Amino acid sequence: MIEFIGVSKSYNAGTVILNDISLTVERGELVILIGPSGCGKSTLLRLVNRMIAPSSGQILIGGKDSALLDPVELRRGIGYVIQSIGLFPHMTIFENVEVVPSILGTQKAERRSRAESLLHTVGLEPGVYGSRYPRALSGGQQQRVGIARALAADPDVMLMDEPFSAVDPITRGGLQDEFLRIKTEINKTIVFVTHDIDEAIKIGDRVCVLNAGAVQQFDTPEALLRAPANDFVASFLGEDRELKRLSLMPVTALMRIPPSNAGEARGQVLASSSARDALSQLMGASGRELNVMDVAGNVIGLIAMSDYGRNP
Amino acid sequence: MTETRGLKLNAITVLGGAIGVLSASLPWLLFRPNRLVQGDALAVWQLSGPWHWLALVAWALIGLSGLWRSSLRGYVGTALLVGAIAAIALTISSNAALLLSGAGEFARVSVSGGVWLMLLAIYIAAFGVGTEMKFAAPMVLLALLATFVLGAYSRLGPAVEYAAVSDTFFTELLRHFALSIAAVIVAVVIGVPLALLAVRNSRLEGLVLGGAGLLQTIPSLALFGVLLAPLAWVGRSVSVGAVLAIIVIGALLSFAISRLPVSGLSGVLPVRFALVGVTALVALPMLAVLIYNALIGNLGGLAAFVQPAALLSSAGIRGIGAAPALVALTIYALLPIVVNTFVGMKSVPEGVIDAAKGMGMNQRQVFLRAELPIAIPAMLTGLRGATVLSFGLTTVAALIGGGGLGFFILRGVDANAPDLILVGAAPIVILALVIDALLRALSAVVTPKGLR
Ligand SMILES: Nc1ncnc2c1ncn2[C@@H]1O[C@H](COP(=O)(O)OP(=O)(O)O)[C@@H](O)[C@H]1O
């Protein structure tokens, strides 16, 4: 658990970067920090592992005041993925992943087998990539190594600063899917910075929208999209925020339980689809209704354009 | 690609042969009956014996062999080249003997333009023939070496001058080495920490880099002049024990200050810097002289360092001699070391340092595991530059009685004996090149694989 209590940060010239921030990241939760460039996301993140000291306020980590902890010890227990990746160019991929365990004095063989399994986890074949040097990897591959490196000492807390920023949108989508899978595997408290609202909605348990050094809204993606707290949040979410909300909603939340005319020949949509995908299919389909099918092929409901009016 | 892959003409071999023949247009030898006259240049037809004609015939045949479209030409070319070298060597040795017989103690024979041109021709022809016969270059080198070892050039001016100074040559060579190396070591001891300080503190950046650059511009003679009086005075009036006491007290004080609870206060840092600076200023010349004495095996000088009552002059710190030379050389070696260390450290990506800190490395680990391996190739470039520079500059040490190979150069200039100048200068050039190559090799070994 990470608690910010009245945290402010300003640099000498009196420019306030963060102003009286209070928020709590629960254990095992993935919290997204999002906001326009320069709003203080990285600063807030780096306060957690004391790469930056707050001007005032407290940061509690697992209930302990981080200001009283030894910064070096503290950082060894926190995985940190930096915005610019920062792999060590003179070390192989294996060596990069093994840096923290080697500082902690873990045996070589143990380190290596952990590095191998971590590279597997982030989708890199250790036999192929382990002995290469960072410059022989693409940006996306390097970011995966950066994540594996941060995971190496099995920290309880992960800080990730725009970890997918250096990749093209298609690769990024794939990395996000993989990340969601890894997240359930590793079960860590994660603070994740991004400036991409779609990424935030897709992977965050809760999203903290920042602007001008203050928290604008801190809530689940669904709640954020349903009820933006102010104009800034609304405009940041975009004109299509209702559509984004539909993408978080399963089609089963909007469907009607099949009446008597079930089984009539219509288009079909899988029950696992999002309401947004179902809408897209409705717009392209000739009929006015779609059957909602379960995996076994049974029709479990009906969905039509009109159902979207009853938006819960 | 449909043409037959038959032998074409070997233009390089032809060029080599042509240059060899052309060398006949320049004088091959120079004869000076004594050190006061200009000397006579001897053209090819003024030489005696058959060997120079045979050499020219060999050159002509080498040129023709490049036109000869036979697979044998590589072997024939190599044999001709070795023959040419033998003929040239015999020309030189027989003519030198003839010219010098009964000519007096100060008569000198040197090689002239034609021979240098033939050296170029050998290089080119060996390259050309080497494309067809892979042992051509080693054979040529072997032949050249053999002519040396067999004493074909032992009557030439530089060899005669060398023979005259051979009893002191190795002493001066060792001194030359010791001066250069001691200066470079001390420059590393000063320069690397200064550069690291400049990297960490941007306000010191200008001061350190600018300072090192400024020092470089001081003429060495002016520096010797400035150093003469103070070094002489220090040597006469200060004892070894006093200096050791200052070093120990300075070190203890600066350590104590670093442990004080007030060590974070802004006023304390300048005091520490000043303390370290003064201590270093006293300690470093001592260190330089100590290393120098150790390198030349001067046990008497070394013994003075453990006698507190001894004056510094007995340890070698005087207004003239090794001490001012070491100070000057250290100052000159500083710039390449400071600049390259600075550049190397600046080349470490910001993100790498950030990541290193962020994953829980302490300051030492960040330096040793992240920064140093990335900076070390540039730092070694600096070390190489400083060593080669220092090796050349050590020549001036002879001006103030510091010794080294410059001694022969100065004496050669005084005596109007260019061959003696060569005895001092040639080893400097050759050794500088060797050191350069060695440090390059070291750099290649030390550079991390991921950075190559
Ligand atoms: N060392 C510093 N000194 C002064 N201003 C800084 C410093 N570091 C960051 N800032 C400023 O703080 C603001 C927030 O930076 P940052 O947290 O990196 O923003 P982002 O949300 O893009 O990650 C920026 O306006 C930046 O210019």
Ligand SMILES: [Mg+2]
């Ligand atoms: Mg940022």
